[in-house]
Amino acid sequence: MxxxxxxxxxxxxxxxxxDAMPIFEIDLKAYKLKIHNAGDSIWLVAIWPKGAKIAFRLAFGMNSRFEKVTISEAPDEILITASTRLAYYRIILFFPESKRAVFRYTTTLRTKLPLLIPFWPRDIIPLTQNGKTENTAGKVHTKQVGxxxxxxxxxxxxxxxxxVFYFQNLTAMSPYCQETQVSLRETVGGEWPELGFQFPVNAEKPLSANEEYIISDAFVxxxxxxxxxxxxxxxxxxxLLASVYLLLPKPEPSQHNWLPTAKKILDNISNNKGCWTQTDGSPYLNAYVGDYKTPAEIMVQLAVILPLHEYLAWTGEHHPMLEELSDGLPSFYxxxxxxxxxxxPSLTEDLDHSEEQKSEMVMDSWYLHHPLLNLARLALRGDKMAKExxxxxxxxxxxxxxxxxxxxxxxxxxxxxxxxxAETAPGEGGEKDVPGSYAHVMLLAWQLTKEKRFLLEASRAIKSLDGLAFDIFYQANNTAFAASAFLEMYKITEDIHYLELSYCCLAGxxxxCQLWECSYGYGKNFPYFFSVFPLKDAxxxxxxxxxxVFAALHHYLEAAADxxxxxxxRILIPEFIKYATGRLAYYYPPLLPEExxxxNTKTGEIQKDLWIPLEDIHDGWEKSGEVGQEVYGAGLAFAVIxxxxxxxxxxxxxVFINYPISNFRIGKNSVTFRLEGSALLKAHMSLLGFSKEMLTKITVEQKVKSSYIPVNxxxxxxYELTGTGLVRITTH
Structure with missing residues (x-):
């Protein structure tokens, strides 16, 4: 059966x-790897210590058989060259230095004539000792979405x-996608027992002859x-993800000086009429530039107020916009x-019912808690009205x-x-991370009042998350803040279950995330590496x-300091922050090419010279900004700085540092701080605004074991710093 x-x-x-005898065999830790030429495919079979097998398709001959296959060895890698009537193949099998059983195969293709490729099979098949592949069983824990x-x-x-943890370095296939105008969405996954990477076929635009393209770059x-x-x-x-991340080829992180950008943004928000609406004589921010039809929303106001509050505290300056926005908050009560x-409340008659939530007194569950979170953060910063x-x-x-x-x-x-x-989709239940947001609200209420009833409420809500694992994730920002709340609950109660739930949130x-660069089409203009999607199906x-998410992951490491x-x-969070610090600037249309x-946008209008971010960045073949230019996201710079x-x-x-740090301290002739990442990775530091004379007097050192050594x-x-440890900047 x-x-x-x-x-x-x-x-x-x-x-x-x-039926095909192995043409090469090698041991990898406790595993045996065998390579077979099976006619239309070249396979690597991994054999577990107890005899179980899984096959990885290194190359597919399309409608042809592999005629010539040669293998040569070098330290830590094997080169396989092969050809069919249609194409030439080159496969490099790497064995990266690791304590784990890890290998990488990179396959390149050069066709002998222009080809349309309408089909390509997946590259992982489980095998049995004596039975049939279709009678094997397994569980897929996660796979690529979009x-x-x-x-x-x-x-x-x-x-x-x-x-098996399998990871395709999709960046490597960008030249092929550019040539054939195909996308790398939904290429890694499958259903048991046909799993792995399904090379994106070019059924419409032929692949040029005698050009070499990488068609697979897999880490296993x-x-x-x-x-x-x-x-x-x-x-x-x-x-496993962190382990592979260390091996991945990674782009240089984008660099952006946010200090002048923040001033432009503050000026643009304050003075551009498309950002504002007037109600009962008071100014409110629109959700999107030029969106005068949608009534003012509480979340939109607070989404800018909180980072603006942080930024103005950093500058030590005053700006009337903060007071104007804050004065309008009580009208939402x-x-x-x-x-x-x-x-x-004065504008509910303007709700057009075009979306489910655009009706009076209709609440989206996460939306009740989000403004409360920002109000609580403002209250903890000393804002009395926010506390009230x-x-x-x-x-x-x-x-x-x-x-x-x-x-x-x-x-x-x-x-x-x-x-x-009731449900996000039939059978999917409601908004599953809302218990985390609610618990976060209760935790902040406890921090403000020390009333134990709030901690009790948080613990009751958290129980509803048991058994969800990855499925806690509903909306990225709420899930990320929930992770921090669970970590703090763990510190208060010493209940390990809260810490474990924080890991579930972070796994989601x-x-x-998108750990690859979409370097085809319009994607050449935007740094995608380590971006995160707002919803699991967005x-x-x-x-x-x-x-x-950027702010929440910062907070998570702050809470985890002791x-x-x-x-x-310690690998994944700091690296997200490192890439986000420069990458987020590219949501602003002045940094993007007009094409x-x-x-056309769903909401409002786009003013391409305005320092207000686009809401949406798409796959490289799609234009971005289709949703609109979001005023409520304009606080990016205010939060980064x-x-x-x-x-x-x-x-x-x-001092600018693109990594999370702690304990930044200023002495008479020195500055010290601690990097909160991994010694296996690097951070960058820039000294801004220092005179040329001062720069010649500065020495930067990082502590290794018990001694400080000069930094590169x-x-x-x-400067380039090691991702963890104490750093000292001194003048002489």
Whole structure:
């Protein structure tokens, strides 16, 4: 009886490999690797210590057989050259230095004539000792969605073998995509037993003859363990992802000086009429430039107020816009239900019902908590009005949570709590990360008041997240902040379960990242590497959600300063921050070529010279900004600067570091700080605003074991630092 239906390209693999004698064999840790020429495919078969097997297709001959195959060895790699009637192939099998069983295969193709390729099979097939491939069984823990990383993590359970973490370096295929105008979306995954990378076919535009293209660049980690619990799955995933990340070819991080940009942004927001609307004589920010139809929203105001508050505290300056925006917040408070509402009460008649939430008193579950989070943060920074509004709404939030038994729907009526939309999709349940957002709100309420009832509410909500693992993730920014809240709950209670839940949240974040450069089409103009998608099925990355993930991951490391967390997180979080610090600037249209920006937008208008970010960046063949130019994301610069720029008044300059740091301290003739990443990676530091004379007097050192050693200077005022450890800047 066939358990799993298969295609013709899989049905014969088991017998084809069995009939073909190995042409090369090598040991990899406790595993054996054998290479077979099976006619239309060249296979690498990995054999587990207990005999289970999985085959990796190194090359596919299309409608032809491999005639000539030669193998030559070099230290830590094997070169395989092969040809068919149609094409020449070159395969390099690498064995990176690692304590794990890791190999990498890079395959290049050069066709003998222009070719259209309408089909390509996937490259991973589980094998059995004596049975049939279609009767094997396994579990796929995660795979690529849309344009996210080309990753696949699965366990083979029948026969019981172990697990495989597979990662395609999709960046390497960009030249092929540029030539054939195809995309790398949805290329890594599959259904058991046909798994792996499915090369994006060019059914319409032929591939040029006698040009060499990389058609696969795969990293494979073999593991004898099969994770069982949710926590084992996510911890293993994070560990394996970090391990592969260290091996990946990575682009140089983008550089951007946010200090002059912030001034442009503040001027543009303040003076551009498309950013503002007037209601009852008070100014409010529009959600999108030129969107005068949609009433003012509470989240939009706070999304700019909070980072602006942080930025002005950093500069030590005053700006009237902060006061104007803050003065408008009380108008969103509804005394009848004793809570903040989404839409300005004076404008509810303007709601056009074009979307489910654009109706009076309709609440999107996450949306109730998001403004409360920002109000609480403002309150903790000393804002009395924010504290009053926050505490005045907190009991309504508790009422809603208890009514829904801590499992929130998508939309409900604020007055009656009637459910208007229960599930995100049929059978998928409601917004699954909202218990995390709610717990975060309760934690901040406890920090403000020290009332234990708020911690009790947080713990009740968190119980509803058990068993979700990756599926906690609903909206990236909320999930990332939930991770920080769970970490802080762990520090308060010493209950390890909270720490484990924080890992589940972070696994969801990194599962939804794009760890490759989309260097084809319009993608050549935008640095995609390490961007994060706002929702698990979102087709684009989004400015505001990326900003909040950036801030939340900073906070996570701050909260983790005095505890032990997974080593993988000391790799992945700082690297996200490193790339985001420069990359986020490219959401602003003045830094993008006009041809990649959409002519028509869903909401408002796009002013291409305005320093307000586009909401959406798409795959390289699609124009960006189709959703609109989001005013509520304009605080990017205001959030980046206080976290990455550090004033040194006595030296008349500013220190910029593209990594997370702690304990920045200024002495009479010195500055010290600690980098919070990994010794396996590098951070960059720039000394800005220092005179040329001062730069000649500065020495930069980093502590290694018990001694300080000089740091490598890449250019004047620009240094490369090891990702962890104490750094000292001194003048003489």
């Amino acid at each position: 066939m358990i799993n239906p298969v295609t013709p390209w899989t049905a014969t693999v088991q017998s084809d490999i069995s 344009s996210r990383s080309g990753q696949l993590y699965f366990s083979m359970t029948k026969p019981k073998a172990g697990s 980690q073999l593991d004898e363990n099969i994770p069982e619990s949710d926590n084992e799955v996510v911890e293993s995933y994070l560990d 509804d005394k009848s239900i004793r809570s903040l509402v989404r839409w300005h 509004l926050f505490l005045g709404s907190i009991d309504y939030a508790i009422k809603v949570a208890r009514h829904f038994n801590y499992k929130w729907p998508v939309f409900y009526k604020m007055t009656t709590l009637e459910v208007l939309k 974040i990194f599962e939804n 087709p684009y990355t989004a400015a505001y959600e990326e900003l909040e 505890i032990t967390i997974l080593p993988a997180l 990649m920006i959409a002519e 206080p976290r990455q720029y550090f004033k040194v008044g006595n030296l008349s300059g500013t 200077k890449l250019s004047s005022g620009f």
